[in-house]
Amino acid sequence: MFLKVMLNIVLCYVVGILPASAEISNHQIFYRQDKRAPLTKIEIVFLGAGSYREQPSQTGLVQTVSKLIWESGKKHGHIDQLAVLGTDLYVSSKKTSLTVSIYTLSENCAKSIEIVRDVIYNLEFSETDLEDVKKLKAVDYQNSFRRRPYSFMRNFALAETRGIKKYKFLKMLENLSAKDVRQYYARLLKTEVVFFKALSDRDSTEIAQMLRPITEERENLLLQQAGGFVHSLAYPAIDHPSGPSAFVFDLNSKSIMCYWLIPCGIIDEKDYLPSMISDALGGYRAQGLLYEYFRKELGLVYGIGSDYQSEEYIRFLEIYSDPQLHNSEDLIAKMSDFLRGLLDNPRVWERIKELRESRDVADAHVHERLTPQRRLDNEVYRAIYNKPIRKGGYKSITDAEVRAFLERFFVPQNMVMIFQGPKDHIIDVLNTHWPEVDVQVHSVESLLK
């Protein structure tokens, strides 16, 4: 502990990095008050029980259990009891955790939590129930595929180039057994750290009181048994880039969806740099370099933007644009030049400078991150990933750091491109303007198989 404190002090004074909150303790409540509406939102987070810990042969297990908890609650009448109170129950999973959350009128929160306790601690299911849930999950998967095919294309491209596993989910789902689920659930209930995230118009004492049914149940259980999930941030290694890749999804249409992904490490690394680069390029707002150049100056697109995201444990910058077919060659050629030449583009450095300075001026975009919900989300995120807060924010980022980042990641061999449109046209354009790219052609439907 002493060493940890000393290390934090050294980090703070030497390199300007402040530690995020310390380890999360069991039954810790992260709380923010928001009196604008008579509502309460509570998340019960089972830390360490997320999809990171799945064996490759069990991909989809945590998502299936999430669905099973909800369906079992429905079957035993708990969802109807919650519905009478106007309470929505959600069970979701992330890489690090499984979360059970409720969103309700504050006056009905205490009653709702008692019902949720019954949902969590009285899970009963048969083989048939599991088979039904697997079918529902497969339908959900197919529906989300139909609605948002791009996220499947992206996962596929990242899986092919960086080795993530998520796209195999549907195939693995068939093999999940009741034994897998029971083993997982037994460990889930004994999870070492469960914490709460609460946003409410009620005060914190009242919230802590409301959560007693859950904490008491857990204390009884943990006294008897051990062996639950434990949170850890050890990630598998990711594959190194082997060259620029393009994934072309054939579609007969008059406009083309174009995406450039720039993978930039794994999510436990500091993220202020990619965040700043994404802001400089424009985010998904109608401003920034991409919007100014490709839409206002060249008139090649309607929608354009950049975003900083992560999938599984890989983080990446994503650049999106939607040229018409007849503009697409121009767009693809100019975007490729733009990205390859980012390091020497004076506009980039000008925008980076503006961003550093504008952080001293009040900025609506920055303030949007200060809502009680966003503050709560950020606090929890930093605690989970033990992420440092950069002292001085963007202002402290030097040109040398930006340059090193761009030199490392904005190189052709690190780029993954995804296009949806007429394949022959796109292949012609790529062969003309970027012949070294490894092109793979697929149909969107093939991703389901």
Added chain:
Amino acid sequence: MKKIYAFIFFLVCVLPTSYCPAYQLIGTEVMSKELVAQHYTINSNLDAVIVVDRTIPTFEYHTYYSAGSADEEEGKQGRVHFLEHLISGTGSHEYGKLNQIVIENGGQKSAATSYHVTRFILRFPKDKFDLAVEIDRDRYYDTVINEEVVEKEKKIVLTERSRRRASATRGSLNIFFGLIYGKKNFDGLGTEAFIKQLDPVDLKDYYENFLRRQKRLVVVIGDVDIDHVLTKLDDAYSNEQISGESVIELPDPHYPSYEVLGRRLKRTVKSLSLTRFRKGWYIPNLGHRDYAGLLILERILERSSNSLKSSMVDSGLAKSFSMSVNSYKGFGLISCYAELSHDTSRNKLHTVIDAELEKLKSISEAELNAARNQQLTSMYSAFYNRLSMASSFGRAFASANDPLLYPKLIKDIESIRRDDIPRIINRYLRDYNSITHSLTVPEKKELLPRILSEYRIPVLALAGVGFLMLLGGFIVMLVWGGKKLHRKFS
């Protein structure tokens, strides 16, 4: 006498400097412990709603014109949307400059055109309120509409159109609202040919004589001082001058003719992967107490179990199903939308809808409370989101001319009783009061005659027997012929 002179002197000195602001408070609505909405008139053409919310040090400044794409003439749709691009993108500045000003001042901007409202959104840190009013005023009086900006924006609008046209859901929506508004080729973005021929003179004329003459609402939500907001709006707009005469009165809301009401229409499109089914029932507008009852009904129809949605999806009739209640200019719609396999019988869908509505006529108190509580949760959650709150004020203003109808709806929802539900179903959710439209693929021509496909197994069995007899006969002939040849040559 001295007193009289002194009084006259006082009047002479004071009167010219005394100032009576033109704005007036016309309504207040308490939304929650922290939020209160105040509705003012700034002038005869402009209202304002102000909600002080100091949670974060920024504010939303939205301007709503109460006209949108559905208010445009048939065949000339697209001009409001095009003007939205020009007003939001360029305003009174040279091309690209406005964006720079907004960024430099830590702000954001966007805009959107819907059926009856065109909105312009600004978001700034709290100390930039004067700048927001200045941008809004300059856009209103001096938006630049010249050859250069129109030609540049055409490329962008055509790209946007091309992208939107690719969506089958949007296509189905356009056809459906085309039926409601009685317009062929209904598309808020306009046709490609129409966009290409737009010229600055016509657009400027349309802006001056149509859009600028619509009633407007400014919604300010955030960390602001009400007196300062009112003073700045008063300075900017109290002497508003509109060329020509007064505010344009749009024609009455367009109700569909009886040729369309009650009918089940469909259109075929070759490349669809799923059939799109949409059914809407005419309901009263926001402000009528039944509107709140219909919102509750929508919740019940869409709940996760024992509902119209679960009947549709769990039985496999529909791949997805959703309900919505919306308010338009002078009328409302409760509608359902489903995505189906091409072979799903749409008559069966109607039967399920009718059965579920019949069932709801005997709804229990617990079911009603559940739906009411869920509706209230959903409405209150919008109080965390200034953008969504401001949009709700804007829609209420554009569709029913009273922005405060939006928060008042919460009280209406609390007042709905169990016996309102069967009454509402009987009154509004009737087939003769509805429009149904399906977008599907062309029917495949049957390869086999119908009788063959209906009695497939017996027919196949008969065919099999016939085939075996033929085969047998052929073999007998071969054997007979073989023997005969054998005799001949031996």
